[in-house]
Amino acid sequence: MFSRDTWHEIFETIQKNKLRTFLSGFTVALGILIFVSLVGLTNGLQNTFNEFFSNNSNNMLYLFPGRTSVPYKGYKSGRQIEFDVSDIKDIEKNFSLMTEYITPRIDRGGVVKYKSEFNNYNIRGVSESFQFAANTLIMKGRYLNKEDIRQKTKFAVIGRLVEQDLFGSENAIGAYIDIAGSVFKVVGVFQDEGGDDEERQIYIPYTTRQLIEKNTDKVDILIIGFKPEIGYVGAMAFESSLNKFLRDKKYISPADQNGIYIRNVADQFKQNQQFASVLAYIAGFIAFGTILAGIIGISNIMVFVVKERTKELGIRKALGATPRAVISSILLESVFITTISGVIGMVIGIAILSSLGEKLKDFFITDPYINIGLAFFATFILILFGAIAGYIPAKRASKIKPIVALRDE
Numbered sequence: 001m002f003s004r005d006t007w008h009e010i011f012e013t014i015q016k017n018k019l020r021t022f023l024s025g026f027t028v029a030l031g032i033l034i035f036v037s038l039v040g041l042t043n044g045l046q047n048t049f050n051e052f053f054s055n056n057s058n059n060m061l062y063l064f065p066g067r068t069s070v071p072y073k074g075y076k077s078g079r080q081i082e083f084d085v086s087d088i089k090d091i092e093k094n095f096s097l098m099t100e101y102i103t104p105r106i107d108r109g110g111v112v113k114y115k116s117e118f119n120n121y122n123i124r125g126v127s128e129s130f131q132f133a134a135n136t137l138i139m140k141g142r143y144l145n146k147e148d149i150r151q152k153t154k155f156a157v158i159g160r161l162v163e164q165d166l167f168g169s170e171n172a173i174g175a176y177i178d179i180a181g182s183v184f185k186v187v188g189v190f191q192d193e194g195g196d197d198e199e200r201q202i203y204i205p206y207t208t209r210q211l212i213e214k215n216t217d218k219v220d221i222l223i224i225g226f227k228p229e230i231g232y233v234g235a236m237a238f239e240s241s242l243n244k245f246l247r248d249k250k251y252i253s254p255a256d257q258n259g260i261y262i263r264n265v266a267d268q269f270k271q272n273q274q275f276a277s278v279l280a281y282i283a284g285f286i287a288f289g290t291i292l293a294g295i296i297g298i299s300n301i302m303v304f305v306v307k308e309r310t311k312e313l314g315i316r317k318a319l320g321a322t323p324r325a326v327i328s329s330i331l332l333e334s335v336f337i338t339t340i341s342g343v344i345g346m347v348i349g350i351a352i353l354s355s356l357g358e359k360l361k362d363f364f365i366t367d368p369y370i371n372i373g374l375a376f377f378a379t380f381i382l383i384l385f386g387a388i389a390g391y392i393p394a395k396r397a398s399k400i401k402p403i404v405a406l407r408d409e
Contacts, residue, residue: 001326009026012335018135024301024337028382032291033295033376036370038097042283044353044360044368057325059100060133061239063222064261067202072253080289081250085217091224094245098238104219105211109143112202114166121162122204125209125219133223135194136203141173144205152207157188159199160194179204182212258344264365294382299389306393327394334390335383342379342386350375 014021065081088102105126111118114367130136131143138158148155163172173185184204191197210216226238243262246252252259353368360368 014337020301020304021337024298025341025344027297027301028294028341028386029348031290031297031348032345032375032379032382034290036346036375037289037300037352038283038287038371039374040349040353040368041360041365042280043370044280044356044365045279047366047368048361059228059235059264060265061224061226061228061235062263062265063242064263065221066258066260068252068256069258070253072188072256073251075251081252083219085219087141087222087246087249088219090249091222091242091245095238095242098230098234100133100225100227100404101342102225103127103129103133103223104206105130105223106206106220108180108183108209109189111178112166112174114164114179117166117168118266119162119165121200121202125206126203128208129225130203132225132334134198136190136192136252137225137293139189139191140171141186143188143190144203148205149207149404151212152211153205154184154208155187155205157187157190157203158182159201160189160191161196161199162202163189164247165200166398232266232270235264239264239267269379291382292379294388297387298334298338298382298386302330302386303393304328327391328374330394331387331390335387338383346375348405 008225024092026312063083065083068075068079069079071077075092075385083104085104086169088104091102103126104238108123109120109127109336110119110123112123122368123132128144131138135282136143138157143157147153156177158172158177164378166172167175172189173188177186179202183362190199190203192201206219210218212300224242226235238367239262243260244254246260247254247256250260350370356365356368358366360366
Protein backbone atom coordinates (compact mmCIF):
# COMPACT_ATOMS: atom_id res chain seq x y z
CA MET A 1 0.00 0.00 0.00
CA PHE A 2 1.22 3.53 -0.83
CA SER A 3 2.55 5.35 2.21
CA ARG A 4 3.33 9.02 1.85
CA ASP A 5 5.50 8.98 4.96
CA THR A 6 7.56 6.07 3.65
CA TRP A 7 8.25 7.78 0.32
CA HIS A 8 9.01 11.07 2.09
CA GLU A 9 11.55 9.20 4.21
CA ILE A 10 13.07 7.55 1.11
CA PHE A 11 13.53 10.89 -0.70
CA GLU A 12 14.93 12.45 2.42
CA THR A 13 17.45 9.61 2.79
CA ILE A 14 18.45 9.95 -0.89
CA GLN A 15 18.91 13.70 -0.50
CA LYS A 16 21.11 13.25 2.55
CA ASN A 17 23.26 10.61 0.84
CA LYS A 18 23.69 12.00 -2.67
CA LEU A 19 27.09 10.42 -3.33
CA ARG A 20 25.96 6.97 -2.20
CA THR A 21 22.80 7.26 -4.28
CA PHE A 22 24.77 8.41 -7.33
CA LEU A 23 27.21 5.51 -7.06
CA SER A 24 24.36 3.03 -6.70
CA GLY A 25 22.52 4.44 -9.71
CA PHE A 26 25.68 4.79 -11.77
CA THR A 27 26.55 1.12 -11.25
CA VAL A 28 23.13 0.02 -12.47
CA ALA A 29 22.91 2.50 -15.37
CA LEU A 30 26.41 1.61 -16.58
CA GLY A 31 25.65 -2.11 -16.49
CA ILE A 32 22.50 -1.69 -18.60
CA LEU A 33 24.21 0.79 -20.93
CA ILE A 34 27.09 -1.61 -21.63
CA PHE A 35 24.66 -4.52 -22.10
CA VAL A 36 22.51 -2.61 -24.60
CA SER A 37 25.57 -1.31 -26.46
CA LEU A 38 27.24 -4.71 -26.75
CA VAL A 39 24.11 -6.48 -27.93
CA GLY A 40 23.35 -3.65 -30.36
CA LEU A 41 26.86 -3.59 -31.84
CA THR A 42 26.79 -7.37 -32.23
CA ASN A 43 23.50 -7.10 -34.13
CA GLY A 44 25.10 -4.38 -36.26
CA LEU A 45 27.96 -6.76 -37.07
CA GLN A 46 25.48 -9.44 -38.11
CA ASN A 47 23.69 -6.85 -40.27
CA THR A 48 26.97 -6.24 -42.09
CA PHE A 49 27.51 -9.96 -42.62
CA ASN A 50 23.99 -10.39 -43.96
CA GLU A 51 24.23 -7.32 -46.19
CA PHE A 52 27.62 -8.31 -47.60
CA PHE A 53 26.71 -11.90 -48.36
CA SER A 54 23.21 -11.15 -49.63
CA ASN A 55 24.45 -8.94 -52.48
CA ASN A 56 24.89 -12.11 -54.51
CA SER A 57 22.97 -15.37 -54.42
CA ASN A 58 24.15 -17.98 -51.93
CA ASN A 59 23.26 -21.02 -54.06
CA MET A 60 26.26 -20.70 -56.36
CA LEU A 61 29.50 -22.44 -57.29
CA TYR A 62 32.35 -20.49 -58.88
CA LEU A 63 34.70 -22.60 -61.05
CA PHE A 64 38.17 -21.23 -61.78
CA PRO A 65 40.69 -22.92 -64.09
CA GLY A 66 44.23 -23.24 -62.77
CA ARG A 67 47.59 -24.67 -63.79
CA THR A 68 48.36 -28.32 -63.03
CA SER A 69 51.17 -29.11 -60.61
CA VAL A 70 51.09 -32.91 -60.87
CA PRO A 71 51.68 -35.06 -64.02
CA TYR A 72 48.63 -37.19 -64.82
CA LYS A 73 47.75 -39.77 -67.49
CA GLY A 74 50.61 -38.78 -69.77
CA TYR A 75 50.09 -35.02 -69.34
CA LYS A 76 52.94 -33.00 -67.87
CA SER A 77 52.60 -30.66 -64.91
CA GLY A 78 52.36 -26.93 -65.55
CA ARG A 79 49.52 -27.35 -68.06
CA GLN A 80 47.07 -24.42 -68.16
CA ILE A 81 43.49 -25.61 -67.77
CA GLU A 82 40.86 -23.81 -69.86
CA PHE A 83 37.07 -23.80 -69.83
CA ASP A 84 35.02 -23.65 -73.02
CA VAL A 85 31.43 -23.84 -74.24
CA SER A 86 31.50 -27.65 -74.26
CA ASP A 87 31.99 -27.62 -70.49
CA ILE A 88 28.74 -25.68 -70.09
CA LYS A 89 26.84 -28.20 -72.21
CA ASP A 90 28.37 -31.19 -70.40
CA ILE A 91 27.52 -29.81 -66.95
CA GLU A 92 23.96 -29.03 -68.05
CA LYS A 93 23.59 -32.56 -69.42
CA ASN A 94 25.11 -34.44 -66.46
CA PHE A 95 23.84 -32.30 -63.57
CA SER A 96 20.47 -31.09 -64.85
CA LEU A 97 18.68 -32.23 -61.67
CA MET A 98 20.85 -30.00 -59.48
CA THR A 99 21.42 -26.89 -61.56
CA GLU A 100 19.16 -23.89 -62.09
CA TYR A 101 21.46 -22.06 -64.48
CA ILE A 102 25.06 -21.89 -65.71
CA THR A 103 26.68 -18.67 -66.85
CA PRO A 104 30.21 -18.15 -68.16
CA ARG A 105 32.09 -14.95 -67.44
CA ILE A 106 34.84 -13.36 -69.49
CA ASP A 107 36.51 -10.34 -67.86
CA ARG A 108 38.32 -7.73 -69.92
CA GLY A 109 39.29 -4.14 -69.28
CA GLY A 110 39.19 -1.35 -71.84
CA VAL A 111 38.55 2.26 -72.68
CA VAL A 112 34.87 3.09 -73.22
CA LYS A 113 33.97 6.28 -75.10
CA TYR A 114 30.83 8.31 -75.68
CA LYS A 115 31.23 11.56 -77.63
CA SER A 116 34.00 13.44 -75.81
CA GLU A 117 33.75 11.44 -72.59
CA PHE A 118 35.81 8.31 -71.93
CA ASN A 119 37.06 6.16 -69.08
CA ASN A 120 38.46 2.72 -68.29
CA TYR A 121 35.92 0.09 -67.23
CA ASN A 122 35.72 -3.65 -66.67
CA ILE A 123 33.75 -5.26 -69.50
CA ARG A 124 32.22 -8.62 -68.67
CA GLY A 125 31.04 -11.10 -71.23
CA VAL A 126 28.13 -12.97 -69.62
CA SER A 127 24.95 -14.85 -70.43
CA GLU A 128 21.40 -13.82 -69.56
CA SER A 129 21.60 -15.92 -66.36
CA PHE A 130 24.29 -13.71 -64.85
CA GLN A 131 21.57 -11.33 -63.72
CA PHE A 132 20.44 -13.94 -61.18
CA ALA A 133 23.99 -14.66 -60.03
CA ALA A 134 24.79 -10.99 -59.37
CA ASN A 135 21.29 -9.92 -58.19
CA THR A 136 21.44 -7.11 -60.75
CA LEU A 137 18.54 -4.63 -60.68
CA ILE A 138 17.60 -3.03 -64.00
CA MET A 139 16.88 0.70 -63.67
CA LYS A 140 16.23 1.44 -67.34
CA GLY A 141 15.75 -0.65 -70.44
CA ARG A 142 16.42 -4.37 -70.16
CA TYR A 143 19.05 -6.99 -69.45
CA LEU A 144 20.70 -9.28 -71.98
CA ASN A 145 18.48 -12.15 -73.17
CA LYS A 146 18.93 -15.54 -74.83
CA GLU A 147 18.44 -14.04 -78.29
CA ASP A 148 21.31 -11.62 -77.67
CA ILE A 149 23.54 -14.56 -76.73
CA ARG A 150 22.46 -16.67 -79.70
CA GLN A 151 22.81 -13.88 -82.30
CA LYS A 152 26.02 -12.46 -80.77
CA THR A 153 24.54 -8.96 -80.72
CA LYS A 154 26.51 -5.84 -79.95
CA PHE A 155 24.26 -4.79 -77.09
CA ALA A 156 25.56 -3.57 -73.73
CA VAL A 157 24.08 -3.15 -70.26
CA ILE A 158 25.96 -0.51 -68.29
CA GLY A 159 26.18 0.29 -64.58
CA ARG A 160 24.54 3.33 -63.04
CA LEU A 161 27.89 5.05 -62.47
CA VAL A 162 29.01 4.33 -66.04
CA GLU A 163 25.95 6.21 -67.26
CA GLN A 164 26.69 9.00 -64.80
CA ASP A 165 30.33 9.25 -65.92
CA LEU A 166 29.76 9.15 -69.68
CA PHE A 167 26.26 10.55 -70.18
CA GLY A 168 25.73 12.96 -67.30
CA SER A 169 22.05 13.93 -67.34
CA GLU A 170 21.52 12.43 -70.81
CA ASN A 171 19.58 9.15 -71.11
CA ALA A 172 21.91 6.31 -72.12
CA ILE A 173 19.24 3.94 -73.49
CA GLY A 174 19.56 3.62 -77.25
CA ALA A 175 22.90 5.44 -77.40
CA TYR A 176 25.99 3.92 -79.01
CA ILE A 177 29.27 3.63 -77.13
CA ASP A 178 32.75 2.61 -78.23
CA ILE A 179 33.99 -0.33 -76.16
CA ALA A 180 37.69 -0.91 -76.83
CA GLY A 181 37.25 -0.19 -80.55
CA SER A 182 33.86 -1.89 -81.08
CA VAL A 183 30.56 -0.03 -81.18
CA PHE A 184 27.78 -1.28 -78.88
CA LYS A 185 24.22 -0.10 -78.34
CA VAL A 186 23.18 0.52 -74.72
CA VAL A 187 19.99 -1.44 -74.02
CA GLY A 188 19.95 -1.26 -70.21
CA VAL A 189 21.24 0.50 -67.11
CA PHE A 190 21.57 -1.42 -63.85
CA GLN A 191 22.26 -0.75 -60.22
CA ASP A 192 23.96 -3.07 -57.74
CA GLU A 193 24.07 -2.96 -53.95
CA GLY A 194 27.61 -4.35 -54.11
CA GLY A 195 28.98 -0.81 -54.28
CA ASP A 196 30.64 1.59 -56.72
CA ASP A 197 32.93 -1.03 -58.26
CA GLU A 198 29.97 -3.17 -59.29
CA GLU A 199 28.14 -0.18 -60.77
CA ARG A 200 31.15 0.64 -62.96
CA GLN A 201 30.84 -2.65 -64.85
CA ILE A 202 29.60 -3.16 -68.40
CA TYR A 203 27.91 -6.42 -69.47
CA ILE A 204 27.94 -7.71 -73.05
CA PRO A 205 26.99 -11.14 -74.47
CA TYR A 206 29.82 -13.59 -73.88
CA THR A 207 29.33 -14.92 -77.40
CA THR A 208 30.03 -11.43 -78.76
CA ARG A 209 33.20 -11.25 -76.71
CA GLN A 210 34.26 -14.63 -78.10
CA LEU A 211 33.52 -13.39 -81.63
CA ILE A 212 35.66 -10.28 -81.09
CA GLU A 213 38.49 -12.50 -79.84
CA LYS A 214 38.85 -14.39 -83.14
CA ASN A 215 35.71 -16.46 -82.62
CA THR A 216 37.16 -18.47 -79.72
CA ASP A 217 34.98 -20.74 -77.59
CA LYS A 218 37.01 -20.17 -74.39
CA VAL A 219 35.60 -18.63 -71.19
CA ASP A 220 37.37 -17.38 -68.07
CA ILE A 221 35.22 -18.84 -65.31
CA LEU A 222 31.94 -20.68 -64.88
CA ILE A 223 29.23 -19.75 -62.38
CA ILE A 224 26.66 -22.41 -61.53
CA GLY A 225 23.45 -21.72 -59.67
CA PHE A 226 22.25 -24.88 -57.97
CA LYS A 227 18.72 -25.51 -56.77
CA PRO A 228 18.24 -24.13 -53.23
CA GLU A 229 16.10 -27.11 -52.21
CA ILE A 230 19.13 -29.45 -52.24
CA GLY A 231 20.29 -27.67 -49.09
CA TYR A 232 23.75 -27.30 -47.61
CA VAL A 233 24.51 -31.04 -47.59
CA GLY A 234 23.34 -31.36 -51.20
CA ALA A 235 25.48 -28.36 -52.19
CA MET A 236 28.58 -29.97 -50.70
CA ALA A 237 27.82 -33.27 -52.48
CA PHE A 238 27.21 -31.41 -55.75
CA GLU A 239 30.56 -29.63 -55.40
CA SER A 240 32.35 -32.95 -54.83
CA SER A 241 30.68 -34.63 -57.83
CA LEU A 242 31.31 -31.66 -60.11
CA ASN A 243 34.94 -31.47 -59.03
CA LYS A 244 35.46 -35.16 -59.89
CA PHE A 245 33.65 -34.79 -63.23
CA LEU A 246 35.77 -31.85 -64.38
CA ARG A 247 39.02 -33.43 -63.21
CA ASP A 248 38.22 -36.55 -65.19
CA LYS A 249 37.32 -34.50 -68.27
CA LYS A 250 40.37 -32.22 -68.08
CA TYR A 251 42.77 -35.00 -67.00
CA ILE A 252 43.64 -33.41 -63.67
CA SER A 253 45.00 -35.59 -60.85
CA PRO A 254 42.68 -35.92 -57.82
CA ALA A 255 45.71 -34.99 -55.71
CA ASP A 256 46.39 -31.80 -57.68
CA GLN A 257 45.26 -28.82 -55.64
CA ASN A 258 46.10 -26.28 -58.35
CA GLY A 259 44.46 -27.66 -61.48
CA ILE A 260 40.97 -26.37 -60.73
CA TYR A 261 39.41 -24.27 -57.99
CA ILE A 262 35.80 -24.35 -56.83
CA ARG A 263 34.36 -21.73 -54.50
CA ASN A 264 31.13 -22.83 -52.88
CA VAL A 265 29.25 -19.71 -51.79
CA ALA A 266 26.85 -21.79 -49.67
CA ASP A 267 29.76 -23.24 -47.70
CA GLN A 268 31.39 -19.82 -47.34
CA PHE A 269 28.09 -18.28 -46.26
CA LYS A 270 27.58 -21.00 -43.64
CA GLN A 271 31.11 -20.50 -42.29
CA ASN A 272 30.58 -16.76 -42.01
CA GLN A 273 27.25 -17.29 -40.31
CA GLN A 274 28.97 -19.58 -37.81
CA PHE A 275 31.68 -16.97 -37.25
CA ALA A 276 29.06 -14.27 -36.68
CA SER A 277 27.24 -16.58 -34.26
CA VAL A 278 30.44 -17.19 -32.29
CA LEU A 279 30.98 -13.43 -32.04
CA ALA A 280 27.38 -13.06 -30.88
CA TYR A 281 27.91 -15.68 -28.16
CA ILE A 282 31.11 -13.98 -27.01
CA ALA A 283 29.41 -10.58 -26.93
CA GLY A 284 26.43 -12.11 -25.14
CA PHE A 285 28.73 -13.64 -22.53
CA ILE A 286 30.42 -10.30 -21.96
CA ALA A 287 27.04 -8.55 -21.82
CA PHE A 288 25.86 -11.08 -19.23
CA GLY A 289 29.06 -10.37 -17.32
CA THR A 290 28.24 -6.66 -17.20
CA ILE A 291 24.78 -7.43 -15.81
CA LEU A 292 26.36 -9.72 -13.22
CA ALA A 293 28.87 -7.02 -12.33
CA GLY A 294 25.99 -4.57 -11.90
CA ILE A 295 24.18 -7.03 -9.62
CA ILE A 296 27.31 -7.55 -7.51
CA GLY A 297 27.91 -3.80 -7.40
CA ILE A 298 24.40 -2.95 -6.21
CA SER A 299 24.53 -5.83 -3.70
CA ASN A 300 27.74 -4.54 -2.14
CA ILE A 301 26.38 -1.02 -1.99
CA MET A 302 23.14 -2.17 -0.33
CA VAL A 303 25.09 -4.15 2.27
CA PHE A 304 27.06 -0.99 3.00
CA VAL A 305 23.88 1.10 3.11
CA VAL A 306 22.24 -1.18 5.68
CA LYS A 307 25.43 -1.32 7.73
CA GLU A 308 25.66 2.46 7.70
CA ARG A 309 22.03 2.80 8.83
CA THR A 310 22.25 0.20 11.63
CA LYS A 311 21.90 2.77 14.43
CA GLU A 312 19.08 4.52 12.59
CA LEU A 313 17.23 1.22 12.21
CA GLY A 314 17.83 0.45 15.89
CA ILE A 315 16.25 3.75 16.90
CA ARG A 316 13.27 3.08 14.60
CA LYS A 317 12.75 -0.35 16.15
CA ALA A 318 13.03 1.12 19.64
CA LEU A 319 10.30 3.60 18.70
CA GLY A 320 8.02 0.73 17.62
CA ALA A 321 8.85 0.12 13.95
CA THR A 322 8.00 -3.42 12.88
CA PRO A 323 10.50 -5.65 11.00
CA ARG A 324 8.19 -5.39 7.96
CA ALA A 325 8.36 -1.58 8.04
CA VAL A 326 12.17 -1.71 8.24
CA ILE A 327 12.41 -4.13 5.31
CA SER A 328 9.91 -2.25 3.12
CA SER A 329 11.70 1.04 3.64
CA ILE A 330 15.09 -0.30 2.52
CA LEU A 331 13.57 -2.44 -0.21
CA LEU A 332 11.59 0.40 -1.74
CA GLU A 333 14.66 2.63 -1.74
CA SER A 334 16.69 -0.07 -3.48
CA VAL A 335 14.01 -0.79 -6.10
CA PHE A 336 13.41 2.92 -6.73
CA ILE A 337 17.09 3.71 -7.33
CA THR A 338 17.61 0.58 -9.45
CA THR A 339 14.51 1.21 -11.59
CA ILE A 340 15.24 4.86 -12.32
CA SER A 341 18.93 4.18 -13.04
CA GLY A 342 18.20 1.07 -15.13
CA VAL A 343 15.68 2.89 -17.32
CA ILE A 344 18.07 5.84 -17.77
CA GLY A 345 20.90 3.49 -18.79
CA MET A 346 18.61 1.62 -21.20
CA VAL A 347 17.28 4.82 -22.83
CA ILE A 348 20.79 6.24 -23.26
CA GLY A 349 22.02 2.96 -24.77
CA ILE A 350 19.13 2.76 -27.25
CA ALA A 351 19.58 6.44 -28.16
CA ILE A 352 23.30 5.90 -28.85
CA LEU A 353 22.58 2.88 -31.06
CA SER A 354 19.87 4.78 -32.95
CA SER A 355 22.22 7.69 -33.63
CA LEU A 356 25.01 5.50 -35.03
CA GLY A 357 23.28 4.21 -38.19
CA GLU A 358 26.03 3.55 -40.73
CA LYS A 359 28.70 5.66 -38.98
CA LEU A 360 30.59 2.51 -37.96
CA LYS A 361 30.32 0.81 -41.35
CA ASP A 362 34.09 1.08 -41.79
CA PHE A 363 34.33 -1.17 -38.71
CA PHE A 364 31.86 -3.66 -40.24
CA ILE A 365 28.97 -2.51 -38.03
CA THR A 366 25.79 -1.41 -39.81
CA ASP A 367 22.60 -0.09 -38.17
CA PRO A 368 23.23 -1.49 -34.65
CA TYR A 369 20.05 -2.18 -32.72
CA ILE A 370 18.65 -4.12 -29.78
CA ASN A 371 15.28 -5.74 -29.41
CA ILE A 372 13.28 -3.49 -27.07
CA GLY A 373 11.86 -6.54 -25.30
CA LEU A 374 15.37 -7.82 -24.56
CA ALA A 375 16.44 -4.39 -23.26
CA PHE A 376 13.44 -4.25 -20.91
CA PHE A 377 14.05 -7.84 -19.82
CA ALA A 378 17.69 -7.10 -18.91
CA THR A 379 16.58 -3.99 -17.02
CA PHE A 380 13.91 -5.98 -15.18
CA ILE A 381 16.47 -8.64 -14.21
CA LEU A 382 18.76 -5.98 -12.76
CA ILE A 383 15.83 -4.39 -10.89
CA LEU A 384 14.80 -7.80 -9.54
CA PHE A 385 18.26 -8.58 -8.28
CA GLY A 386 18.56 -5.04 -6.96
CA ALA A 387 15.45 -5.77 -4.87
CA ILE A 388 16.94 -9.07 -3.69
CA ALA A 389 20.20 -7.27 -2.92
CA GLY A 390 18.28 -4.84 -0.73
CA TYR A 391 16.03 -7.46 0.85
CA ILE A 392 18.73 -9.79 2.21
CA PRO A 393 20.63 -7.22 4.33
CA ALA A 394 17.33 -5.51 5.25
CA LYS A 395 15.94 -8.82 6.51
CA ARG A 396 19.05 -9.36 8.58
CA ALA A 397 18.91 -5.81 9.94
CA SER A 398 15.23 -6.19 10.92
CA LYS A 399 16.18 -9.06 13.27
CA ILE A 400 18.80 -7.07 15.18
CA LYS A 401 17.72 -6.07 18.69
CA PRO A 402 17.51 -2.30 19.20
CA ILE A 403 20.08 -2.34 22.06
CA VAL A 404 22.60 -4.18 19.83
CA ALA A 405 21.99 -1.83 16.90
CA LEU A 406 22.52 1.24 19.10
CA ARG A 407 25.90 -0.12 20.26
CA ASP A 408 27.07 -0.62 16.65
CA GLU A 409 30.21 1.32 15.72
